[in-house]
Amino acid sequence: MSDSRSDILALAEERKALSVEAPASGLRRRWQVLLWSTLGPIAAILAAFVVSGLMLLVAGFDPLFAFATLLRGAFGDLRVISEVLLQATPLMLIGVGLAVAFRSNIWNIGAEGQFYAGAVLSTIAGIYLGMLPAVVLVPLVLVLGFVGGALWGVLAGWFKVRFGASEIVTTIMLNYVAIIGTGYLVTGPMIEQAGTYPQTAKVAEAARLYRFLPPTRLHIGFLLALVFAVIVYVLLFKTSTGYAIRAAGHNQTAARYAGIDVERTVLLAMGISGGAAGLAGAIQVSGLTFRLYQQISPGYGFTGIAVALLAGNHPLGVILSALLFGALRSGSEVMQISAKIPSVLVFVVQGLVILSVVSYGVYQMKLFGRLRVAKEG
Amino acid sequence: MKKLLLILPLLLALVLAACAPPAAPAPAAPAAGGEEAAQPAEEEVFKVGLLSPGSVNDEGWNSIAYHAMLRIQDELGAEMSYVELEQDPASFEKAFRDYASQGYDMILGHGFEFQDAALTVAPEYPDTYFFISSSRVFENNVIGLNTDSSQPFYLMGVIAAMMAPEGAGFVGGMEIPPISEALTGFINGAHSVNPDYPVASTFIGNFTDAAAAKEAALSMIAQGARFVVPDADVAGLGVFQAVAESGPDVYTFGAFGDFTDKAPDNILGNYLADYGQGIVNIAKAVKEGTFEPTGNIEFGLANPDVMWIEFNPNKPLPEDVMAAVEAAKQAIIAGEVNTLAE
Known part of the structure; x- marks a missing residue:
């Protein structure tokens, strides 16, 4: 730990010296950045496992066996790998969406509600438009999921643009509206025909996502999430719209002065991030659960925030961080089942991994910040 | 600052070294042995699993099932395991498979919401019983457990x-x-x-x-x-x-x-219910091989240890x-x- 730290400090010193004497060392800097951004997170994860291993040891469990089951539960065979990818799918979509919002300095805490809004709208289509053929219905269900989430997000964005209402407050409040509203629909107007259990009817066969790797449950929603991440990457970094979003995030006043319609970018960012969460809701229903429950999400919308932040709000980085979260979650279930480690300790292990990766991220920002300053100085 | 950072890992290493030798062999052996060493005797161990939709320490709905599982472990000498699934319907199917593929004899999904997943998984594992709390489902080895209030x-x-x-x-x-x-x-x-x-x-x-x-x-x-x-x-x-x-x-x-x-x-009396007792009774029947369901299980007044009335003596x-x-x-x-x- 200390070695890396002193190395980094030395490196920064060196950079400072270099920047004065020979500013043209961009390639070398690039290599350093690449090295630190790949080795760093791995070291952080290892450190987390050492610390949580100690805790398991103190609690009377064999940490090596525990971590072996964790790994086996996440990567042991095709079935568990597919489950990791499925677990990562909603987190990936939500994380990519939130990355857009966070990049434009909009603190959308409402992905959970947007997820529900998308799930509700797509379930309605999946149940009541069951007579449509799959080629029409599946895209329709997904588009409606996106639209539902986007509307829910744009609503909060509109409150901000029109009344200056803090999006942090409004998105949190809209979460409750969506979740409780779903509860009402599921126990009331949309309750299944039998009327016994608070759940909707199943969506039509034609509304379900194609599973391309039987006997696993892996469905095309995962591929969609990957494609979505790439699209958002291109949008953010290769188009003028993306530039506007990022510019508004850096400095609203300057962006406005430069002729960027800041209000429009707020609505756009909320629309994209809400839509992504809504799409995740639609995919969850039409890909896995096939019906709506009062609680359709275990907090994907909130985990998605961590997923986005961990990836430094980079859409392609989100793919990796969503996979990490998915593997942790999926593997830790097996850790409970096979190694019989109490859930509380499992959550501690999960938390430590996330915490150390995130703190590395902060540290990294500091480090690179220093390098950048040094270069400019 | 630099010195402190140098000392920290040393301390960590010391702690590790101090902890590892005495602690590792003792608790590690049974934990690690559980999977590997018990392999040959696996057929004889009665295994029960619990899918809980929330914390098993909620002193409510989930605790009822958890305590029943602990009793099954103690009274029937069963191997017990549970997993908390945080109300995530998408994860239920996987959890059922995780248990069934390890040869569990009975798995309890604690809530009606586990029905769909159990019905999907159960046909692949005909030797495992899938019980569902507060459900009236009955399909081969998927059996609903209900208390008829x-x-x-x-x-x-x-x-x-x-x-x-x-x-x-x-x-x-x-x-x-x-x-x-x-x-x-x-x-x-x-x-x-x-x-x-x-x-x-x-x-x-x-x-x-x-x-x-x-x-x-x-x-x-x-x-x-x-x-x-x-x-x-x-x-x-x-x-x-x-x-x-x-x-x-x-x-x-x-x-x-x-x-x-x-x-x-x-108060003229109290209606008391012990759903956990009902779960234990069923586990006992499954273990002894006397469990032959003809429909879903409906606990009622006919099960005096699950549901009974105590009148107020005053x-x-x-x-x-x-x-x-x-x-x-x-x-x-x-x-x-x-x-x-x-």
């Missing part, structure tokens, strides 16, 4: 109609199947004594608002009800308050617990009422009375 409430209805001929009230929590079935049972019981017996009923819409339950009970009493019974979890305490404040000639009955001290002069019922209650109880057990008749 309409039966004890039927008996309460009989008592109400005989002890308080003026009329009765029922204060429910949310209008969900177990509660509305209890109301149906209560009305049927009362009407078995007097077909014109008035029963007022209301649902306060939650299980926590004791003040709303109290208001509802008070207004029922003001309209002439002389027996008001709650089925609203903790909100039911409001009903006991209302009854206690209305004098000893207004009666009530406890449900899912002993509430005698909340209204000692008004408010003894007249003999004719006791006789009528006993007769109704026997008729229900014999299947002669349908407590859920519309």
